[in-house]
Amino acid sequence: MVRLTTNVVALAALLAHDATAQTGSARGSDFLRFGCSQLVVERTDPLVNPGMAPTPHMHQIVGGSSFNITMDPLTIDPPATSKCTSCKMTEDFSNYWTASIYFRSPENGTFKRVPQMANGRLNGTLLEQDGGLTIYYMRPFSGSNKKVTVMKPGFRMLTGDPTLRTKSSGPSAICHRCLSKSERIMGGNGAPCDSSDTAAFPSKPCPGGIRATVIFPSCWDGKNLDSPDHKSHVAYAPGSAALAGDKCPASHPVRIPQVMYEIMYDTSSFADPAYYKGGKQPLVYSTGDPTGYGAHGDYLFGWKDGALQRAMDALGTNCFSETCPVLKMQSGEDLIKCTKQQQVREEIGNTWLKEIPGAPMVQ
Ligand SMILES: *[C@@H]1O[C@H](CO)[C@@H](O)[C@H](O)[C@H]1NC(C)=O
Ligand SMILES: *[C@@H]1O[C@H](CO)[C@@H](O)[C@H](O)[C@H]1NC(C)=O
Ligand SMILES: *[C@@H]1O[C@H](CO)[C@@H](O)[C@H](O)[C@H]1NC(C)=O
Numbered sequence: 480m481v482r483l484t485t486n487v488v489a490l491a492a493l494l495a496h497d498a499t500a501q502t503g504s505a506r507g508s509d510f511l512r513f514g515c516s517q518l519v520v521e522r523t524d525p526l527v528n529p530g531m532a533p534t535p536h537m538h539q540i541v542g543g544s545s546f547n548i549t550m551d552p553l554t555i556d557p558p559a560t561s562k563c564t565s566c567k568m569t570e571d572f573s574n575y576w577t578a579s580i581y582f583r584s585p586e587n588g589t590f591k592r593v594p595q596m597a598n599g600r601l602n603g604t605l606l607e608q609d610g611g612l613t614i615y616y617m618r619p620f621s622g623s624n625k626k627v628t629v630m631k632p633g634f635r636m637l638t639g640d641p642t643l644r645t646k647s648s649g650p651s652a653i654c655h656r657c658l659s660k661s662e663r664i665m666g667g668n669g670a671p672c673d674s675s676d677t678a679a680f681p682s683k684p685c686p687g688g689i690r691a692t693v694i695f696p697s698c699w700d701g702k703n704l705d706s707p708d709h710k711s712h713v714a715y716a717p718g719s720a721a722l723a724g725d726k727c728p729a730s731h732p733v734r735i736p737q738v739m740y741e742i743m744y745d746t747s748s749f750a751d752p753a754y755y756k757g758g759k760q761p762l763v764y765s766t767g768d769p770t771g772y773g774a775h776g777d778y779l780f781g782w783k784d785g786a787l788q789r790a791m792d793a794l795g796t797n798c799f800s801e802t803c804p805v806l807k808m809q810s811g812e813d814l815i816k817c818t819k820q821q822q823v824r825e826e827i828g829n830t831w832l833k834e835i836p837g838a839p840m841v842q
Contacts, residue, residue: 508799509618509625511790513808514601515541515566515575516611519819520592520827522837524576525550526635526709526777533823535837536641537579537765539595539742541565541612543572543781544819550574550779552633552704557781563817566614569807570786574779575612577693577742578641579765581828581835582749590835592828593762596688596745599664601801615739616787617697618794622725627736629788630699630780637709638695639775641766644842646678652694652721653774654678658687666690666743672721680762680771684750688743693776697737698727709777736791740776767839 518540522533529549540546545560557572564572580593595610618627639653654676658667663686669675671692681689696713703712714731716723727734746762754761763769786806790798793805825836835841 508795509620510800511568511616511794511798511803511806512601512613512800513567513571514598514611514613514811514814515564516811516815516817517595518542518544518546518565518574518817519821520579521821522823522825523548524777525574526637526705526779533825533837535766536839537592537827537836538576538777539579539610539612540574540576541614542574542779544817545572545781546574546819548822550635556632557779558783561781564809565611565814565817567801567808567811567814568786568790568803569809570783572781572783574777574781575614575740576777577612577691577740578773578775579827580689580744581763581765581832582746583761583763583769583841584831585754585759585761589831589833590763590828591831593689593749594745596743598666598741598743600666610743613741613743615741616736616791617722617739618736618791619697619725619734620722624725624734625794626734627791628701628733629782629785629791630735631704632780633704634699634780635705635709636695636713636778637775638693638778639773641764641768641773641775643772644768644770645772647772650694650715650719650721651676651678652715653776654692655681655771655774656690656692657681657683657685658690660686663687663747666741670722671739671741678772678774680760680769682755682758682760684752684755685746686750688745688747691740691742691744691774693740693742693774694721695738695776695778696731697723697734698731699733699735700731701733736787738778763835763841765835765837765839767835767841769841 528534543557543561561572654672706712
């Protein structure tokens with residue numbers, strides 16, 4: 480499980496000390512980071528199940544309001560079709576979505592959705608009221624070539640596999656951090672998916688919440704906006720570290736910005752040690768996955784004209800973390816106003832449910 484490289488250690492130090500990042504020190508200049516509040520929580524998935532409503536499992540979705548059951552790149556242009564975005568960066572109409580987590584009561588077998596919570600790193604709950612995600616776009620943390628080429632309109636991808644129930648052999652790119660009470664606000668120190676994180680659900684109570692991380696591949700074939708499995712047009716860089724340097728395989732030569740999601744799940748009401756007796760744990764992904772290995776993330780590119788390339792080119796002392804003057808930003812109050820009605824109207828699990836929506840088998 481130990482996959483630390485020097486660049487990951489440097490990132491760890493950075494994430495641990497945001498104040499250092501604010502000075503624009505070497506590592507701090509290597510990513511853009513911002514919050515997006517909840518657009519909608521519903522059973523749709525325009526990437527894997529376009530046209531289907533409801534889809535088999537629940538997703539929590541942020542980003543441009545053009546999000547829909549079908550997102551045909553020939554008819555939907557997110558910047559043009561969206562009325563608003565729930566992301567801090569107003570030129571970003573991309574959509575980002577992940578699976579919800581449910582708590583299964585060991586007492587009576589009913590389910591409740593684990594709420595998402597704000598990421599305190601982004602300074603202010605308003606940025607992510609009602610959950611939401613923290614999005615990172617990263618350039619190489621190592622190597623001499625810091626340039627990245629932004630994906631093209633219509634680009635989309637999936638990482639992770641909802642059917643997985645054992646540890647995957649690839650890089651450690653999707654993981655869970657169990658937070659103690661004192662880590663609740665800042666989300667814990669250390670690099671994403673380092674040795675304190677697990678691909679599986681944590682095996683102990685997490686009174687400060689769970690910080691889930693989803694790191695996408697950093698290399699693209701440069702031609703296909705999508706692929707039948709939504710994965711093969713992109714690739715992780717060679718090596719075991721998910722956070723990439725400047726190298727890409729010949730099959731996927733284009734070094735794109737590496738996208739990472741951080742999702743904070745508020746497990747504080749589900750942290751009774753009794754739920755964790757005898758090697759059990761009570762959490763289940765909306766896919767019916769009680770292991771955590773099936774965590775996954777979906778991405779649909781929707782930046783306005785060249786805005787992301789402009790930001791990536793500006794990364795350095797003038798653009799880093801949450802500060803990037805070459806991009807336009809909206810206030811936290813404004814971004815949380817950008818929501819959508821469910822297209823599949825159903826109770827998502829704010830009350831106790833007999834079954835997870837879609838009734839996936841828990842196995
Ligand atoms: C979603 O798609 C439906 C059917 O094509 C359409 O009527 C609706 O306007 C779309 N919504 C948005 C926000 O684009
Ligand atoms: C099921 O158990 C949970 C606690 O685990 C409790 O809060 C809930 O009210 C119970 N529901 C029923 C119908 O008993
Ligand atoms: C956090 O937000 C508060 C209130 O908006 C502001 O006064 C403060 O300067 C911010 N701190 C940082 C580190 O951005």
